[in-house]
Amino acid sequence: MSWRIANECAERRFGSAARKQIIMFLADKASDDGSGIWCSKGTIQRHTELSESTVKRTIIDFLREGILIETGRRHCKNGYTVIYRIVLERVAALEPTAEPDIETGVTVNPVQPEPGTGSTVNGVRGSRWTPNHPKTIHKPPTRRREAVEEVEDLESEKILAAYPKDRIRDQRTSLRLIAAAVKAGVKPDDLLQAVKAYAKESEGYTRTKVCFSDNWFKMRRWEKGLAQIQADRVKAREAEAKGRASLAEWIHERHPLCRHITNRQIEGLITSKLVTPDQVRAAGLQA
Numbered sequence: 001m002s003w004r005i006a007n008e009c010a011e012r013r014f015g016s017a018a019r020k021q022i023i024m025f026l027a028d029k030a031s032d033d034g035s036g037i038w039c040s041k042g043t044i045q046r047h048t049e050l051s052e053s054t055v056k057r058t059i060i061d062f063l064r065e066g067i068l069i070e071t072g073r074r075h076c077k078n079g080y081t082v083i084y085r086i087v088l089e090r091v092a093a094l095e096p097t098a099e100p101d102i103e104t105g106v107t108v109n110p111v112q113p114e115p116g117t118g119s120t121v122n123g124v125r126g127s128r129w130t131p132n133h134p135k136t137i138h139k140p141p142t143r144r145r146e147a148v149e150e151v152e153d154l155e156s157e158k159i160l161a162a163y164p165k166d167r168i169r170d171q172r173t174s175l176r177l178i179a180a181a182v183k184a185g186v187k188p189d190d191l192l193q194a195v196k197a198y199a200k201e202s203e204g205y206t207r208t209k210v211c212f213s214d215n216w217f218k219m220r221r222w223e224k225g226l227a228q229i230q231a232d233r234v235k236a237r238e239a240e241a242k243g244r245a246s247l248a249e250w251i252h253e254r255h256p257l258c259r260h261i262t263n264r265q266i267e268g269l270i271t272s273k274l275v276t277p278d279q280v281r282a283a284g285l286q287a
Contacts, residue, residue: 005030005086012094021048022058027086034086038074066090155188162195163213164202170214177217194225248274254283261285
């Protein structure tokens with residue numbers, strides 16, 4: 001057991017009570033450098049009293065986020081147990097649980113330069129603000145920022161609306177995960193198509209086999225749809241290039257089928273330098 005690792009994890013936010021409970025259990029088994037953690041997912045489940053699926057999903061998330069790494073395996077009666085190490089650098093980069101210190105400054109002149117508006121004690125005015133009054137008063141968002149946020153919210157809601165209706169859960173978390181994916185560079189239209197593809201794919205499934213929306217976006221299962229979209233685009237570009245090459249060949253050979261080539265196609269062939277205006281005119285077409 002390492003108090004250092006346990007304290008480090010205790011002072012960071014991990015996103016949910018389940019995640020915090022699991023990382024604290026693992027920290028309790030770690031050495032001072034975070035290594036030497038070997039306990040099965042079944043052991044974690046029994047001690048934390050969380051569901052088996054929650055434990056498995058959380059461990060996978062920790063590995064993907066770099067909070068945990070696998071360092072080896074240890075043989076046991078059921079086969080082997082994975083040995084983990086908690087990456088202190090990743091834990092230290094998480095948001096701390098402690099509230100930020102409030103700097104009160106130094107009082108050079110104890111006399112207030114102007115009368116306060118607080119309560120009166122012995123005829124002397126109190127401080128203008130209560131001790132808990134925030135120092136920073138946030139400015140209201142500009143209309144431009146409000147407009148951008150509104151568009152982003154609408155896009156996220158549109159994407160979530162394409163998900164199987166009876167498997168939408170924790171709408172707030174789902175929308176937050178969608179917005180995070182878009183902010184990371186995923187095009188909203190591509191993400192929407194990935195969600196629609198999953199909805200169509202899961203039409204024939206029983207409801208228990210369809211993932212809840214918050215878990216689906218958290219596990220980034222839309223990446224499979226994005227990969228298929230990218231593959232389809234590559235095939236479409238290849239087919240388009242092949243079609244242009246065939247049209248260019250007709251023009252070079254002055255094939256009778258040249259008369260079926262449209263003016264727009266001719267412009268595209270000339271722009272891509274597959275044919276020249278002279279070759280087009282020689283084939284009996286108008287460049």
